[in-house]
Amino acid sequence: MKFLGGPRLLQGLIVLVVFIGALPALSNELTGDSQAGRSLVASRQKGLCLLCHSGPFPEEPFQGNIAPNLSDLVANLSATQLRARIMNPAITNPQTIMPSYYQPEHLTRVSKPYQGQSILSLKEIDDVVAYLMTLKKE
Ligand code: HEC
Numbered sequence: 001m002k003f004l005g006g007p008r009l010l011q012g013l014i015v016l017v018v019f020i021g022a023l024p025a026l027s028n029e030l031t032g033d034s035q036a037g038r039s040l041v042a043s044r045q046k047g048l049c050l051l052c053h054s055g056p057f058p059e060e061p062f063q064g065n066i067a068p069n070l071s072d073l074v075a076n077l078s079a080t081q082l083r084a085r086i087m088n089p090a091i092t093n094p095q096t097i098m099p100s101y102y103q104p105e106h107l108t109r110v111s112k113p114y115q116g117q118s119i120l121s122l123k124e125i126d127d128v129v130a131y132l133m134t135l136k137k138e
Contacts (some may be wrong), residue, residue: 017089030079030130032123037131040124047120047128052098056135067098071135083129086120101125 040047042057049055053086055070076084084091087102100107102118102125120128 021035030126030133032126032128032130034122034127034130034134037127037129040128042132046124048099049128070132072138074132074135075137079129079133082132083125086125086128 008055041049041055042060044050049070050057050060050063052064052067053070053073054065057063063096077085088100089096089098090100099119102122104116105117
């Protein structure tokens with residue numbers, strides 16, 4: 001039986017499948033500014049990561065010890081996985097105490113001026129991910 005649509009369609013389908021397969025790799029592309037990301041992670045006003053995590057910040061005397069060290073936790077996570085966990089850590093651990101940095105809905109007890117807002121913008125999350133990727137050891 002002749003393939004429906006002929007070899008052209010088959011070719012098109014193959015190209016499409018290969019393209020879809022490449023998508024996760026594409027989104028792993030780092031577009032953020034790692035220097036800006038470092039500042040966000042260390043910031044006591046915005047990122048607040050060091051409230052719970054520790055990391056390579058010799059200038060920051062008080063760092064958290066209730067969450068894994070940032071240099072250690074990056075080891076087995078891709079940029080895409082890091083981004084997902086920062087946006088909404090409850091995806092992998094519904095009981096987590098880590099805030100969802102990009103999840104403006106379904107939150108409880110958010111004071112009026114902050115309702116409907118995310119803690120970080122998507123650009124800022126990309127910056128943080130770009131910084132965290134620099135912590136990966138070869
Ligand atoms: C209130 C405490 C707290 C804050 C603030 C916090 N985290 Fe976390 N984070 C945790 C805890 C605890 C875990 C361990 C896993 C869990 O409980 O979900 C974690 C896990 C993670 C993970 C996933 C590690 C893994 O192995 O899956 C990443 C990535 C991460 N944090 C990055 C950050 C970044 C970046 C910031 C700042 C933008 C931040 N965290 C702020 C508490 C926090």
